[in-house]
Amino acid sequence: MNTANRDPLTFLSGSGWVERPTELEPSLIGDVECDVAVVGGGLGGMAAALRLAELGQDVVLVEADLCGWGASARNAGYITPTLGSDPRILNRFYGDRVRGLYKFAGHSVDFTEKLISRHGIDCGYRQTGNIAAAPTAAAFRRMAAHTKSGRRSVVGDAAQLGIPPAFPGGLHINVGGILNPGQFALGVREVVRASGVRVFERSPVTSVTDSGDRVRMELPGGRIRARRAILTTNAFTGELPITPRSLSTPVWVTAVETEPVSDAEMDAAGWTSRTPMTTNHFVMQSFRPTDRGTIVFTTRSLQTARRPRADRMPDQAVVDDLVRGFRERFPTLTDVAPARAWGGWIGLTPSNMAVVGQLTPRVHYSMACNGHGLPQAPYLGTLLADHLVDQDMHEDLAAVWRRSRRFAPGIVNPVTLRLGWLADRFGDRVDRLRR
Numbered sequence: 001m002n003t004a005n006r007d008p009l010t011f012l013s014g015s016g017w018v019e020r021p022t023e024l025e026p027s028l029i030g031d032v033e034c035d036v037a038v039v040g041g042g043l044g045g046m047a048a049a050l051r052l053a054e055l056g057q058d059v060v061l062v063e064a065d066l067c068g069w070g071a072s073a074r075n076a077g078y079i080t081p082t083l084g085s086d087p088r089i090l091n092r093f094y095g096d097r098v099r100g101l102y103k104f105a106g107h108s109v110d111f112t113e114k115l116i117s118r119h120g121i122d123c124g125y126r127q128t129g130n131i132a133a134a135p136t137a138a139a140f141r142r143m144a145a146h147t148k149s150g151r152r153s154v155v156g157d158a159a160q161l162g163i164p165p166a167f168p169g170g171l172h173i174n175v176g177g178i179l180n181p182g183q184f185a186l187g188v189r190e191v192v193r194a195s196g197v198r199v200f201e202r203s204p205v206t207s208v209t210d211s212g213d214r215v216r217m218e219l220p221g222g223r224i225r226a227r228r229a230i231l232t233t234n235a236f237t238g239e240l241p242i243t244p245r246s247l248s249t250p251v252w253v254t255a256v257e258t259e260p261v262s263d264a265e266m267d268a269a270g271w272t273s274r275t276p277m278t279t280n281h282f283v284m285q286s287f288r289p290t291d292r293g294t295i296v297f298t299t300r301s302l303q304t305a306r307r308p309r310a311d312r313m314p315d316q317a318v319v320d321d322l323v324r325g326f327r328e329r330f331p332t333l334t335d336v337a338p339a340r341a342w343g344g345w346i347g348l349t350p351s352n353m354a355v356v357g358q359l360t361p362r363v364h365y366s367m368a369c370n371g372h373g374l375p376q377a378p379y380l381g382t383l384l385a386d387h388l389v390d391q392d393m394h395e396d397l398a399a400v401w402r403r404s405r406r407f408a409p410g411i412v413n414p415v416t417l418r419l420g421w422l423a424d425r426f427g428d429r430v431d432r433l434r435r
Contacts, residue, residue: 009337011319014342016255016296024066025200028219033226037061037224037229039231039233050195060197061197071369074253080175081105100398125177127176128275130175130176131171132170132171134170134280140170159270164329176375203219204220206219207242209242228362230365244405250306256340283301284299303414349367350410354400366380368381
């Protein structure tokens with residue numbers, strides 16, 4: 001590949017998957033009344049608002065910026081039935097609910113696939129499944145010892161799975177796949193805009209109060225009076241005083257996209273299957289091909305903040321670290337340059353799994369984005385909308401329902417993230433020396 005006259009790496013303040021729409025919905029001005037107000041226009045909020053409108057509710061959806069332009073449009077685009085916690089932790093601390101949690105995660109994939117099909121959303125969805133790649137030989141031995149191949153998953157070494165030999169092996173989960181998350185999120189936005197939902201963009205909510213007969217919301221340009229409310233505010237949840245302090249920890253996730261890679265280069269790298277991969281590090285890494293003929297890799301280095309800035313740019317040191325990780329796993333692609341970098345905020349719950357519940361008699365919340373939440377966010381928003389209207393508790397909603405309104409601090413903070421990064425790199429280094 002010709003390395004001369006390359007363009008420099010471009011840092012983006014928005015999504016690298018799709019251009020930002022120029023046509024926005026109006027900001028909320030004046031007093032508005034409705035049956036249900038949904039705060040937050042990500043995939044969860046849009047799906048909840050859409051379902052409520054389908055059920056005959058008068059719905060107002062308010063978004064601080066542009067619906068679908070946050071984490072929904074900036075993630076790696078995986079449709080996967082995985083949960084954001086180690087199976088051993090799940091069995092120990094959630095033994096009575098673990099079966100229900102896995103059913104919820106699996107059904108979220110089915111729901112999202114049907115959502116794409118029902119509305120004809122053009123987002124390049126491919127049902128490839130996903131590979132949980134073991135980063136070290138020891139990790140692969142543990143995986144092989146505790147996991148059996150079956151109809152929906154296959155354990156194999158790198159050659160059997162068609163992945164680069166820098167990964168000793170992995171588990172191919174034959175469910176779900178990958179899509180362009182920007183096209184998907186903005187496609188859902190167009191469906192919502194064409195529905196009976198009243199959408200207000202560039203309308204940040206500054207306070208939410210349950211006054212006993214109504215939920216009152218204050219915004220810079222006006223106020224909302226609603227019978228009930230749903231908060232789907234992701235990493236920005238902590239900015240509303242009504243929410244528990246530890247419900248959401250803002251975490252910045254960075255993504256890097258390479259320049260185009262030829263099929264011959266991909267084959268030479270050992271990635272003959274082209275199946276997307278995530279590692280089972282403490283802080284996972286992900287690698288996936290795109291319809292543009294490029295590779296997108298994410299995570300590995302996470303950053304936290306007390307108050308997330310919506311206009312944040314990627315950090316050069318984090319991008320450099322991501323590129324190093326890519327070089328280690330794809331050593332034959334040293335001539336492939338990184339082309340673009342972007343990032344987005346996700347809100348991590350203390351359990352690192354989807355959580356839904358009730359803050360007051362009239363205010364509910366949904367937190368689904370924990371780094372594994374793309375299909376879970378719209379599914380959970382829809383389940384919660386159904387519950388608000390008919391009061392029935394779907395078994396999948398019950399699996400993630402939180403009865404307590406108090407949350408213990410999560411383990412995600414700058415210290416644990418740094419220690420996790422060091423442990424991951426130490427394990428990688430030891431594995432390379434032993435090979």
